[in-house]
Amino acid sequence: MLIFRQLIDPQSSTYTYLLADSATREAVLIDPVFEQVRRDTALIKELGLRLLYTIDTHVHADHVTGAWMHKRRSGSQIAISAASGAEGADRYLNHGDRCEFGTRYLEVRATPGHTNGCISLALDDGTMMFTGDCLLIRGTGRTDFQHGDAHAMFRAIHSQIFSQPDTCLLYPAHDYRGLTVTSVGEERSFNPRLGGELCEDDFVGYVTNLRLPHPKQIDIAVPANLKCGVAASDPTQAAEPEWAPLVYTFAGIWEIGPQWLEDNMRSVQIVDVREPDEFNGPLGRIPAARLISLGNLAARAEELTKDRPIVTVCRAGGRSAQATVILRQAGFNDVANLAGGMLRWRAEGRVVENGSE
Template identity: 65%
Template sequence: MLIFRQLFDASSSTYTYLLGDRLSGEAVLIDPVFEQTRRDAALLYELGLQLRWTLETHVHADHVTGAWLLRDRTGSRIALSCHGGAKGADRLLEHDDRVVFGERYLEVRATPGHTNGCLTYVLDDQSMAFTGDCLLIRGCGRTDFQQGDAATMYRSVHEQIFPLPGNCLLYPAHDYRGLTVTSVDEERAWNPRLGGDSSVGDFAGYMKNLGLPHPKKIDVAVPANLNCGQPAEGLADAGDPHWAALTFTFGGIWEIQPHVLEEAGERVQVIDVRQPEEFDGSLGHIRGARLIPLDQLAARSGDIDAGRPVVAVCRSGTRSAQAVVMLQRAGFSEVANLAGGMLRWRAEGCAVEGGAA
């Protein structure tokens, strides 16, 4: 069974696609974004997937790829077009290559026109394809810089994408209107630039008169992406917490495991956000924990030492996850949720005060 997720980076309007083979647990990511590597790694972990490949549809001009960071964190490998000009990839892809993950594979189709190194990835059963900036939803990528050529793009679309089955779903690298997916039949019929009876001359005239502004991040993104997104030395883990070994969840919360919190000792302040009867009830509480019920936390956040890391605790980890969000809004930067709450704390044999035997 195929696992499929469409992810979005709002700042660059970039879609990242996760495809996983449930049986083997192997996965690929298409067009990962540098700032979203924590999110992507968390999703892989929560779905029980091992990332085998990060794939680029092209050398992007609007965001920096997360490929290098993901390789550093997960051991994945980087693949992109042999015509992209990038250094540091583990594999340079050519037309008709296959990228295998478990029992599934993506077929590589060269679709230049936006750049020389543009690729479209077609799933083995041709039920979906990932078109990058070559074909967007009722549009296409620009052809006025970075080796762009309108006639080449026209041929790429009409020779490599439009011949796919009509019900093949097409997933672009970007959308700026909130649209998520289209199909070959739709774009053949309704794409105002490339569909219907449009000729290569019609398309070239359309693209010549787009008048688009220069991409905002091009001066940073292109050089970085020609290095597969490798950051400057010392920046690979920039922004990651160093006060404890934490796990970032797909829900956007930093979590600490019970044994890690127990080892941290007094370096960390524990805020229990349950009600008083729970704090003194059958589960007991963590030694040294301070009781501030969740419904009082916003008003009393000023009573918490902002100079020491904070761990929020509740029965199961649900209310304390909300406590983390509230504390972050209040300006706390070093804050985490106890994974599994007091239920997990007790189940793992960690020390408690009070509670039932």
């Protein structure tokens, strides 16, 4: 069984794709974004996967790849087209190569035109293809910089993408309207740049007159991506909290385990965000916990100090997760959620006040 997730970077409208073999738990990540490495790492960890490769479909001009950061964090290998001109990859891909993960693989298809090093990736069973910035949903990549070639793009789309079954689902590297997926049959019929009876000259005339501004990040992104995203500093790593061994979840919440909190409860502010009847109810409460119900937290945040970290608590960890968001919005940086809440705390036999057996 295939594990598949489609992720997005809202800033650049970039899609990142995670694919894994459910039997072996081996995974690949297509077009990772530097700023989203922490998020993607959390998902990979939560799903119990081992990242083998990051694969960039081309040298991006609108964001910096997360390939180097993933390699630094998990030991994954960096893969990119041999024609890309990028330095520092572990594997350079050519047309027809296979990127294997467990019993599955992605086949490399050379699809130049947006850049001379663009590739698309076809899943082994013909059901999915990842088209990078070559073929978009009812559109195509631009061809006016980075050795772009409208003629080459038209031919690559017809020979390498439209040669797939009509039912093959196509996943692009970008979409700026919130669209997520299309198919070969749809694009062959309805793509306004090359669908229906449009010929190569029609396509070339269309894309060479798009008159688009250059991407805002091009002067930063292209040099960095030609080095596979290598950075002199690591802002995501530098931002890791140091006051406790926290875990970052895919939901974007920092969490702390019960054992650490029990051992260090006097060094933090414990804020219980349940209602008063729960705080005084049979589950009990953590010693030194302060009751500020979630609905009142924003208005009463000023009662807390920024001199000590805050751990939020509720029945099962849901309301207290939202409490961390509220507190961060109020300017508190050292905040974490108690994983599992009072249910887990009691299940592990940890100390409580006012609780029933």
